[in-house]
Amino acid sequence: MTEYRVGRVRAVIIVGTWRTDPPGVVRPHPERTALLEARGALLYWDVLDRTAHPAAEIHDPDLAADWLWELYGPDAAGAILNGDSHIATEWASPVLDAARRLAHLRWAEAWWPSSHAAAVPALDTGLLRAEAAWRTAAVEHLLDDDEAVERALADANLAATEDLDPALGAAELTAALQALSEDYGIELRREPAGLRREDWALAATGGPAVDFALASGGAPVAWERVPQGLVDAAAGATWTLTQREGGLVVHVSVPAAPEARDLRLDAAIGTVDVPLRLDPASGNFTGEAEAPQAFLMLPAAQRVLWVHSPDFVGEPAEPAAAPHRAAIIEYARERLTDPDASLAERAA
């Protein structure tokens, strides 16, 4: 049974969790949000609370009326549109199921916490997108984007589905995608999967040995400041300060996620910027830079290590302010063995 409060903030009907001051909806943290953009409404599930039905922000009730009943059932949908303040529903339908799976696939593509440290393998993006295209077709009649299936098919890679374990339904998915490709006139790509299955035992052996560490420290990496799949979601970044012939040098090391791409990362500590590159030998993003002598005098509060991708320049968030991260990693581990999870999760 799902129970939600329903109310309005200006012209928007909100179905979900409310706060009273100021009145409005409580959106889950982006890292735990499985989102679907429907016609006339945003729908979202909180991946950690496992409610079957999404919370909704309905900005065009007339458009949403067309499909709302498919997700909440006719009674609850009627109650939402008639201005009731509360709904309860146990509605189940294939459309609800497909909608939730699609939202979950998009979540996994953005936030899957792949990690050596926490034993969460990387997911095959090609497979995630292939399944997403299939699920998109099942809910295309309620999506905001009228070219959603075309867009999703253009992203799908048939090679990923063909490599899939037949026991997981490779043939079914491949056939479904081929039929969709013909129905929508989108030619499917077939590119050899770029995934290299790493040897778990050998990866992440830690940073290089350092002779004379004058100072060192570490910090978790804020997820929202790096792309998915680059940095080990559970491990932290570390820095060490050493004396070399020319002066002080800061060395930064960040454990890479399984099958990480070699994109640049930037680290900053005190006034020192340290560009990082993937070192395939150690499985870490590493880099070093000269530090001024004054570095030794910095109070600990100013020797905070920040790691971010040049693609993400927003305000740094305090990693400790995201207590849900451990829960997300735990959730991801459960998904790996959940027979109801997506193909990419089960195949990983």
Place this chain on the structure above:
Amino acid sequence: MVQSIAAGAAVPRGMLIADAWAQLGDGVAPLSNPSGRPLARTVKLLLDPLVLRPNLNPRFAGGMVGVEHVDELRSTLLEAGPVLAATAAWFQLLKKARRRAGVTEGNPQDLYFQRCYELAHEHGDPRGVPDAEAVAAATVADVRAERGEVTVDRLRRFMTDPDQVVRLAGLLQHAWADRPAPQPAPQDDLTAFLDTCAAKPDERAWKALAANGTGTAEAADLDRPRVARDYGLTAREHPAPPALGERASKRQLPPPFDRSIMERLFAAFTAVFQRESMADIPSMVVGEIHRSAAAWQLAEEPSRVAMALGRDASNGIDYWAGGGTPRSDANGRLQARYAREAYVHAVHRQPDPESANVPEDLKHEILHVQEPYLRRLWARLHGRELRGETTAADEVWDLLDGVFRSVLLDQRDRLRRLLERDGGRS
């Protein structure tokens, strides 16, 4: 007699359609999605314009249908069952013919749905038609011939014929020399229409805007320095007469007012081309020359009104701030869409638009979204003019909002691609 309608005495249209559709059974499966619902384009291209026709039957329009019309809607759909099943069977045949002919361009639903409906009316179910495969192959060839290569070739030949070039250049020069200076007019009517077009579109107000020449009057400023450039419609200080042009390519089209006559027509050919509603090539070229010299470089007053509406609806939209107090209901709705977009970016973990890794042109388009918006709106309106499509009051908001959505989705794709494996760097 006074009818008292109880609360809830209306049923979601989507539910009625889904229910009746399910009763039509497997025969319409090729027109259904994997959930068994009619495809979005089945509704858009077949059920709405050809079966339910909400324009003629307003009781079948909108999100909810009154209970007193429920039976009628259902029986209308069920009566169309045989012709829809025949349409579906033709669609299967046409897809097969298309595969055999090696055609890959275009969306088969867009290209063939209405053709299949015509075939279903003309021939009935293809399973009873001895030469059905030949009919299907001919239809595929026909659709292919009227768009794409063949037409573009004819256009290129016509426009590069030396005799024609001289004549067309003269026409172009005269058309631009004779441009009347449009007189500005107050724009209160535009705001009034933007306040209602999403929720309660007013056909009379829409017609009045065109009848009063509001769109033309609103083009008066475009010739002032930098105005058209700030709208993203040209890269020049002032709009200048276009070239006739000798070649065109789908990629890297310049802003609308800087496109050659050839490029303007080419872009429309490769989008959706409909032979029945489009003129022959010589008259299209001459028409395009005159269009280029007209207000907003569009030929019809309703299109110009739509450009003025789009300009006002997209004024002041800001990626970060949410834009402040809306200037109209439509402006507020587009702002709200952009505000949702910033949230969607965060949920999808997309790169920050202000990052140094985002190419300057993309950054500019995100921070000055009115420019790509008006460019795309112009291209849509231009295509509609060439196909002779008219726009009713209740289609205006769909157009204004749909163009904005399409601009945002393209930006999203481009941002996302920055993070792909190669990312164009590393």
